[in-house]
Amino acid sequence: AQSVSQHNHHVILSEAASLELGCNYSYGGTVNLFWYVQYPGQHLQLLLKYFSGDPLVKGIKGFEAEFIKSKFSFNLRKPSVQWSDTAEYFCAALIYNQGGKLIFGQGTELSVKP
Amino acid sequence: DGGITQSPKYLFRKEGQNVTLSCEQNLNHDAMYWYRQDPGQGLRLIYYSQIVNDFQKGDIAEGYSVSREKKESFPLTVTSAQKNPTAFYLCASSARLAGTGNEQFFGPGTRLTVL
Numbered sequence: 001a002q003s004v005s006q007h008n009h010h011v012i013l014s015e016a017a018s019l020e021l022g023c024n025y026s027y028g029g030t031v032n033l034f035w036y037v038q039y040p041g042q043h044l045q046l047l048l049k050y051f052s053g054d055p056l057v058k059g060i061k062g063f064e065a066e067f068i069k070s071k072f073s074f075n076l077r078k079p080s081v082q083w084s085d086t087a088e089y090f091c092a093a094l095i096y097n098q099g100g101k102l103i104f105g106q107g108t109e110l111s112v113k114p
Numbered sequence: 115d116g117g118i119t120q121s122p123k124y125l126f127r128k129e130g131q132n133v134t135l136s137c138e139q140n141l142n143h144d145a146m147y148w149y150r151q152d153p154g155q156g157l158r159l160i161y162y163s164q165i166v167n168d169f170q171k172g173d174i175a176e177g178y179s180v181s182r183e184k185k186e187s188f189p190l191t192v193t194s195a196q197k198n199p200t201a202f203y204l205c206a207s208s209a210r211l212a213g214t215g216n217e218q219f220f221g222p223g224t225r226l227t228v229l
Contacts, residue, residue, distance in 0.1 A: 004156075006156075009154070032216065034217065036220075042222075043220050043221065043222050043223075044157075044204065044206075044220040045220075046217055046218075046219070049217055090156060090157065092157075094216060101159055101162065101172065102147070102159070102218060103159075104149075104156040104157040104158070105156050106154055106155060106156045107154070107156050
């Protein structure tokens with residue numbers, strides 16, 4: 001069955017450190033890829049998305065992600081994190097032969113120490 | 115103010131009772147979804163609907179039921195048949211199911227506790 005895996009369950013960083021959160025999906029066909037963020041007590045929000053074209057996607061708040069088809073990966077990056085980036089991050093894949101169903105990873109909790 | 119509303123924010127029910135969670139959107143989106151979020155498991159799809167009067171089971175539909183009588187509304191009923199109903203329930207919508215415009219927007223969620 002198709003799945004999305006996030007390798008890090010909990011990441012702790014100091015402010016100004018660089019961030020990379022891993023995401024891999026298991027499907028060889030057409031996918032759309034997304035990163036969502038859930039700040040404490042807030043709605044799940046879309047950070048960025050990949051549909052086609054340039055594999056390096058830029059999102060809100062200085063985040064970016066790179067789609068590497070050969071590695072089935074869509075890792076999230078930020079060069080310098082802030083305390084306000086503390087949140088849970090979810091990678092998700094929309095697989096076309098599944099009727100447009102969005103499949104989520106398990107989530108990565110990011111804690112940024114001031 | 116466009117968006118997705120879910121009510122109530124917190125809900126407590128006794129074991130054996132059915133309970134209905136509300137989800138309304140004023141984004142004019144065709145597709146709507148229900149997810150369940152449990153710690154360490156991400157979000158799992160319960161049901162989704164592409165158009166009015168049509169809906170499909172997701173990965174964990176057992177013990178749940180839905181209706182889609184109006185475009186803007188997609189209520190979820192948690193029945194007594196659901197073995198472990200205590201969870202955080204999220205409703206989402208997208209302009210369409212697939213293709214451009216399929217990014218999903220989420221409501222604030224309902225936390226259901228079954229005592």
